[in-house]
Amino acid sequence: MSIGSLIVPPRRSLTAALAALTVVAGCTCAARTRPDDTKHVMGTPPRVRDIRVRLTTDQPILQIRVAGPYRMLVAGRVVDSRPSSDFVAVQPQGDGLRIGEQILSAASVDIVPNRTGDLYWRTKSETGWGPTRRLPGNLRLTVDSGGLTAINVVDLETYLVGVVAAELYPDFHREAFRAGAVTARTYALVQMSERTNDDYDVSASESSQVYIGIPDGPGGRAAAAAVRDTRGVVCTWRSPRGERIFSTYYSACCGGVTQSAAYWGQALDIAPLVGGIRCDYCRIAPAQAYRWKPVRVSKAEIMARLIARDSQYRILGRLRSVVPIERTPGGRLQRLRLTGTSGKVKEIRAEDFRLAVGSRVLRSTNCRIEDAGDWLVFADGKGFGHGVGLCQWGMQGQALAGRRAGQILAFYYPDTHLTRAY
Numbered sequence: 485m486s487i488g489s490l491i492v493p494p495r496r497s498l499t500a501a502l503a504a505l506t507v508v509a510g511c512t513c514a515a516r517t518r519p520d521d522t523k524h525v526m527g528t529p530p531r532v533r534d535i536r537v538r539l540t541t542d543q544p545i546l547q548i549r550v551a552g553p554y555r556m557l558v559a560g561r562v563v564d565s566r567p568s569s570d571f572v573a574v575q576p577q578g579d580g581l582r583i584g585e586q587i588l589s590a591a592s593v594d595i596v597p598n599r600t601g602d603l604y605w606r607t608k609s610e611t612g613w614g615p616t617r618r619l620p621g622n623l624r625l626t627v628d629s630g631g632l633t634a635i636n637v638v639d640l641e642t643y644l645v646g647v648v649a650a651e652l653y654p655d656f657h658r659e660a661f662r663a664g665a666v667t668a669r670t671y672a673l674v675q676m677s678e679r680t681n682d683d684y685d686v687s688a689s690e691s692s693q694v695y696i697g698i699p700d701g702p703g704g705r706a707a708a709a710a711v712r713d714t715r716g717v718v719c720t721w722r723s724p725r726g727e728r729i730f731s732t733y734y735s736a737c738c739g740g741v742t743q744s745a746a747y748w749g750q751a752l753d754i755a756p757l758v759g760g761i762r763c764d765y766c767r768i769a770p771a772q773a774y775r776w777k778p779v780r781v782s783k784a785e786i787m788a789r790l791i792a793r794d795s796q797y798r799i800l801g802r803l804r805s806v807v808p809i810e811r812t813p814g815g816r817l818q819r820l821r822l823t824g825t826s827g828k829v830k831e832i833r834a835e836d837f838r839l840a841v842g843s844r845v846l847r848s849t850n851c852r853i854e855d856a857g858d859w860l861v862f863a864d865g866k867g868f869g870h871g872v873g874l875c876q877w878g879m880q881g882q883a884l885a886g887r888r889a890g891q892i893l894a895f896y897y898p899d900t901h902l903t904r905a906y
């Protein structure tokens with residue numbers, strides 16, 4: 485049975501929804517002044533524009549390969565189209581770019597394969613060239629004082645396959661994949677409506693949603709099926725201003741109760757993101773996600789990581805103590821006070837502290853902090869990720885218990901339903 489059977493018909497006709505969207509699309513100035521995620525009128529035009537995915541930025545070098553015919557465009561003009569069977573290096577060259585032996589004075593170039601999927605790329609790390617990724621759509625390469633930026637311009641539904649395959653385990657249940665596809669689509673559409681004046685809509689990392697280009701294997705096939713089964717379906721809620729899509733946040737494992745988006749300090753205090761939802765479905769998650777063992781990190785290491793993220797923490801000197809000063813109603817750390825050997829004190833949001841320490845080291849802010857001299861111990865840890873919105877392991881637990889994608893989404897995002905946007 486298709487997910488379409490779970491869709492609650494929109495209260496307005498699709499034509500009315502699309503007409504409303506047209507108004508919003510021409511009105512980005514008003515939209516951008518309001519710092520919340522509730523302003524998006526439901527729906528998108530039947531022909532959604534391609535999404536711009538920032539793959540990487542500030543790179544000194546990367547490599548690309550186009551397996552078949554293509555065009556290299558500068559400001560819409562073809563500057564090269566010679567196929568290459570090998571990878572070629574892309575590097576900044578003055579104010580322009582060097583691609584293989586070719587030097588371009590332009591700061592931006594588009595690589596447009598005749599056939600989608602012929603494009604490959606990889607970046608260099610300290611240990612050598614990273615994994616080769618195959619990309620659908622086109623590639624935009626730009627250079628500025630920070631280095632190279634690579635942006636994949638790709639059809640939205642194709643992009644979603646590369647997200648869902650990256651975000652979920654290949655053996656997750658089909659209904660979990662479908663719920664994941666709707667969540668990823670809704671999130672992406674919100675970003676696309678927010679970022680019209682920016683160079684990109686989403687990044688390919690955890691800061692938006694992880695994207696790996698064209699996936700292969702069982703996970704890729706499951707993701708492609710889920711995206712196809714839910715094509716155009718989004719999660720909406722009935723806001724005081726009408727039917728809206730919203731930022732469908734999700735994280736790996738809530739650890740037992742979901743978190744309010746409002747604790748990020750943003751104006752996200754809307755019904756679907758209010759949090760506080762008891763979720764014992766994620767008990768099936770691996771131990772290091774659901775209930776993790778104490779984690780010890782030296783204060784020196786923490787200080788180095790804080791400074792790497794923001795140099796203002798230098799004023800603390802060495803780190804003396806980290807004390808919680810506020811917790812959320814759900815029991816997570818919300819604000820911390822950092823005291824340094826300089827006698828200076830700084831406050832930090834617990835989620836920012838977690839990301840500085842390392843999102844895979846300190847798996848969630850649902851823990852206690854113990855002072856052990858030169859070390860801090862994070863104990864009684866629960867959950868993995870920020871815990872706002874949908875819980876991915878809980879989604880899998882519910883799917884295994886026989887719940888459908890629409891039911892899973894309505895559980896984690898209260899007062900919402902599925903709507904076909906296109």
Ligand SMILES: [Zn+2]
Pocket residue numbers: 737738739740741763764765766875877878
């Ligand atoms: Zn959960």
